[in-house]
Amino acid sequence: MCGIVGYLGNDKHNEYILSGLRLLQNRGYDSVGISCISNGELHTTKFASKTTCDALDQLEETVNLQNIKSNCAIGHTRWATHGGKTDINAHPHHDNKNKIALAHNGIIENFAELKSKLLEKGYLFKSQTDTEIIAVLIGYYMDIGEPIETAIQKTISELIGTWALVILHVDYPNKIWITRNGSPLLLGMEEEFIMVASEQIAFGNYIKKYIVLDNHDLIEITKEARTITYNKNIQRYAIKDKAHQNIETKPANYKHWMLKEIMEQPECIIRAMNNYGRIENNVCVKLGGLDSNKSRLLDIQHLILLGCGTSYHAGLWSLDLFKTLDIFETVVAYDGAEFHVKDIPKKGNSGIIFLSQSGETKDLHRCIQIAKDYDLASMGVVNVVDSMIARETNCGVYLNAGREVGVASTKSFTNQCVVLSMIAIWFSQNRGTCMERRRQMINDLRNLPFHIENIFNHIENLENFVKSFINQHSCFILGKGKNEAIAKEGALKIKEIAYIHAEGFSSSSLKHGPFALIEENLPILILDVDDENREKNRNAYQEILARNAFILRISDTTEGELKIDKNVTFGGIIANIYIQLLSYHLSVKQGYNPDFPKNLAKVVTVE
Template structure:
């Protein structure tokens, strides 16, 4: 479900679709397919594995067509098989889909009652059948799609073609990115402009809720059935996958890519509301013997590890320690038998973390102590991935901004998957609890999208920070590490001195800093610590502090004098750190822009810290 490419042209677009899929391979996938409309037929080929397998099959079949859609998929609902690969068809309709249809089972039941036969295990196939059914009453393909979209719950992007409309490609963006590539006598769609850069440098960036109809010579965009205008933006044709696209900075682009990045990351491990049988399969024997977890990381990755400690101990009763790699490597930590050492790094090349890993492996071997090692990383070819027993990739795609955003939240998602896997192997967590958490994980991209809609509110609050020199971030439980992360982000890119604290520690020192000029940022999800956090907020206000609160919409926390509130959508408290990362990222970003700093390349810092 990772990548979409489609187009309508005067020439055959077979090779364009294949090349587009190749340019999306960095995202990760397990199958690929395409469908072309030619002479009133849907010509489809699908293959498990790499795009080159699909390319060979298409060449052997000599498939040609001027209208078509193509896709690379990470299996979510159903295993990686040809039957589950996209595109999916229903008679004359073919569909490709990124995202999750959360209510697919109910829709499937209704469609089966109408006589539709399903040939896959996917959630996507319901879309093809729904469009087919809608065309029984709708006057055209566009109207049929407009009837279907409101029935779908979740986050998704769609490309749809039909044999009766040989010059028409319909596309939908609802929670998953899609761009339109504008050509001369031809137009294209993709989930990433990178796929289309060889053939055009002019793009339309669809917005949430957009439905577009593309022909060779026209592009029409609709919202709620009404036509809207979307500007065409021109890029340097030499831009690579590092392009900022429509965004002013890489950091902002990467903040907005987080819902999709989370979805990609969890998709590698999940099949519906269960863990895939092949997820970390080769690690089963090691996991069954694990008695302790030691997390080693630096900076933002260290904060991710701190949150995972709560999860390991609360959910599966497994002792977990977290340590900064630069400290861990220079002392003589006790190596305990049957410990899993987890290294977390965006690049997989972080010098201190890599050195700590190597030293631990060496000392364990010398003392004949049995340990297992695992890397959580965003780069499949990195040193840490190669040098640990197992690896779990965060499928965030390239992250260019020095201040980590999507790498951090995908690390959190990966860590939760790891906790669930170990708990399942050790039988220390009930199956129904695993299913419940997974269901909430699938919903996280939608909650993140809704949280991103608070951007303008956060921008207004940011104006109150631009002249400040100090800031305090407070959280409790799993939000304490997010307070640390928020403070780090503000320091990194705005150069405002900021500290993150556990809110319960206020009376043990930080209250001395609170005055009329000190902004205090509060992270307030709906959890067991909320009432205690409210008491901490009162302590700050009693000392004249000005509060900036990111609060759950059900928390009861309201605006009042010197208390600014941005309401965050309700979310499972366990997963709240993933969602609450977004407001602190946006706050830091906007403050930095207002202060005129170099957001993407802050002074003195580098993206990958490969030296000590």
């Protein structure tokens, strides 16, 4: 869950590295650092974020004051895995002779064993990280006479775990070495310079062509000869075009990215429908990625949905749609971190949908390998184009939500639910099931952007209730049926950015344990947004009312304190917009930054 950027070109390295680091803050913001080579010396500047000071702001101010000219530099933004959030643990790290600078994304599982080996040989360590071991080990092999490329190869042959590495050596001021195993790394090429990055966004609009490194490849980048690979695999790479992006660096007219991303959801939903181009008629959708794999997909008898965090909740929400349309023998959703081979049905053909905003979720990468090993059909539902999951699955449907900066996912969750509903419709139309239910779903889908717009016209109603949640140590959210998943997602948002303990339950679950925690004025939010479970929700309301808790109902009837339009399929999704806004206001009113909650990163690239 770290971000890497490298640059080799003219002497304006700061412009490229700082821009890349700013765009990679979604991968971690505990600390940042830059290393460059200038006048035969290695210069490394790095800072950890503190309560009163953002690390990247401090780094930018410092390196601009230093004004070091270098045509070769690497940068890193960190989410702490091994070692605390301190300046000394920030990347890049050096070898013992301060000749090597190295930045790393991933986890080295055998770092303790390697560290002991190096300590026995007299090598010293300044940090508590697993990354410093890599730099020191390369230095060790060079100390015993190995050339740098051999030293790197021998070092990575000893590593167990995942890594993306960018490496500088002071004796080679016009070269960068890069290699990867399990963690993503891209190489972008222009006439005057080369960039390296963990993901496309870090290239900004500087790069138009790039390649994706394969596992175990070691590439030497030189200013003169451009690129050389030591394992002779360069011809395998497909050069990819990077589309020009209007990359926003500030949230326009909004105070925070999260609020901007909440408010733009109606237009995001329309993009998920490809400006309604994915809606073929009143009962059918057009999904080109699935159409091109139709024969294999229609062999699926058992469907598995995998995601983590918010993406897992989107999968849970969609289960009811897949089951209602009667298109598979079984449909289940798992947290990707907990999925194992034993969860694959023993009989019949299985297929997996992989859900991820970033397309880089490490826990899902492991599951993709399982799908390949067992020859399971795989579909990716991701937001980032040409991300790992997009490349590694058989086919998929992009979310088209646009770049999401806020760590707490909002518009991507909504678009995941929209895309999953279209995938369910696609399977149903191709199997000839439930035409009238499809008609209802497509009608609800068309109305969804307008129903969400109506919420934004009544935001002041929500703000009246925020004070009832502030200073509370806990709260509950209740939903029934598929809206239990919305309750869990809403609770996650409150935990993530407002730091209030929140739990999502079925409306029928209170009497099975959680009732013991209800006390006077405890905030409880009820999702009363579907006729099928109306009476169950009313029963829960009366039971809670009898215990003097504070109750806030989101309803598509006149009974709710917060009202939404009637939408049979997506009522819970509309209600969730209110919860996103509630979470946002709770965070801001307590003085927190909702865009970058403590201890979290948006792109989870470690297990």
